[in-house]
Amino acid sequence: MIVEQLSLVDFRNYAAVDVTLGSGANVFVGRNGQGKTNLAEAIGYFATLGSHRVSQDAPMVRDGADAAIVRMRLAYGDRRVQLEAQLNRSGSNKARVNGAAVKTAELPRYAQVVLFAPEDLQIVRGDPSSRRRFADQLLVQRAPRMAGVLADYDRVLKQRTALLKSARARGIRGDALSTLDVWNDKLVQLGTDIIRARLALARALSVPVAEAYTAIAGEDHRPELEWALSIRGGDPEDDSDTPASSRPLDQRVGDGTTEADEIQAQFRAALADKRQSELDRGLTLVGPHRDDLVLRVRGLPVKGYASHGESWSVALALRLASAQLLRAQSQLGDPVLILDDVFAELDVDRRARLAGLVGGFEQVVVTAAVENDVPDALRARTVRVVAGSIVVETALDTPGDAGD
Structure with missing residues (x-):
């Protein structure tokens, strides 16, 4: 093109x-x-x-x-x-x-279009929202339907959070807010689609990022990508230096449960566990809007540990790997x-x-x-x-x- x-x-x-x-x-x-x-x-x-x-x-x-x-x-x-x-x-x-x-x-x-700019250093050094934005923009370019999923999730998230704020103002606690379950169902459905797409994207980027990094830096520092998911405990938004565990999910695990089923089960369990905290704070504390894409070189998080040159190499590698993915699948x-x-x-x-x-x-x-x-x-x-x-x-x- x-x-x-x-x-x-x-x-x-x-x-x-x-x-x-x-x-x-x-x-x-x-x-x-x-x-x-x-x-x-x-x-x-x-x-x-x-x-x-x-x-x-x-x-x-x-x-x-x-x-x-x-x-x-x-x-x-x-x-x-x-x-x-x-x-x-x-x-x-x-x-x-x-x-x-x-x-x-x-x-x-x-x-x-794949655009790399100095602002992209924030992907590796900034807060989790920068990395989520990078991933979601690439998701939309690879699968345009994801634009609708992301927009619908954002709409449900805003409405659910508004309900939590209203409940906090009225002093509602625990299971008394029955309408929250309706929004939970919508949040889980849309959020599961996003989480699965992001996990698949990280897997697809893994090899091209490593190859691009080595080609740019001239050294193999073993770059890695891994999603820290809030549905698995912890909160990357509150403490991004100690992200939640994010072991890779297979498409089908040993008991025959699909990846989607496992994510949904973890999502619902996390929402139940955080229910009172969410009512106390008037915030939705679980979901892809609070996840983080953890980037590592030499086994250490890029944020806080990598040198300036290493950080630039990782950022460039992410963009070049994105271009390679689009090139491989595009008919344009x-x-x-x-x-x-x-x-x-x-x-x-x-x-x-x-x-x-x-x-x-x-x-x-x-x-x-x-x-x-x-x-x-x-x-x-x-x-x-x-x-x-x-x-x-x-x-x-x-x-x-x-x-x-």
Whole structure:
């Protein structure tokens, strides 16, 4: 899959701009604050319906405008698809595919993008929510139906938590809150789907993460991924340094119980055990919203033990492994790989190794403040960005192809 054309109207610091991209490596060069990362952010939006920098859409709308328009033409071999997203400062966003109106949730079906940025260091060093977000975004890209499951779980979670807060205010205790059981059933059903999908994802990532880490770091530090599940006791959100045990679940255990049955049984038992604590605190204390993806190197948690270089290598390995998973299962071709201001954070050896690893993808988009930070192998096509304008565009393989 290749992004051939990107057009922005009132997006971030761009009043209007059109950028032509080619296969292979495309480098956006510009000093900090000029708008190069905004271009990467716009491409990534179609895959996740969100930004890697902010949690809301409003900051992506240019100051003084009511809405931003992002258009992207994708090529899958000989096939072309035009995607359009209208990001409204207030109200629901709108989307089009080849000019026809669609639900915005349909856009990720057409665009697969893996974006790595300095913010991704929070995946390995930040709180559990950063790791859950990483996993869930990848789940949706691999199986778009998971977007609905995650949204439904979030809705049930909010309603159940509101009920707990109301019960706490009224002094209701123990089994007196019978309506809680109805929400428990919904929470368990949806939560089990999410837990199973996350466990399967960790298993699928295990080998490609280890291979990518060794290739980037130049050493085998035995990187590992393991979900710490709140349904198994403990609370990763309250004490992420001592996560709950998360032994791998087989698809079918010895007594014939399926993985789903085992998870549901543990989930219900944990809810029963935490019932009074939840009423006392007015919070839902058990479920995938409180789980953590534990990352280790050399047998130790990355968070709190890994060096800066090791942490960067783990974060990069997670993204590269994600790209490998999408590449292996996609009928759209390779995902577009974006490296946003990454090379400045790496030493010379890691830069060269990373360039070698990504060079085989159909399209790689790189942003950099200093062009020389980018290895020569990735500098065939360069777009220079100054204050929201494309002022120079060179393409060594297609001379004369100029942008706006």
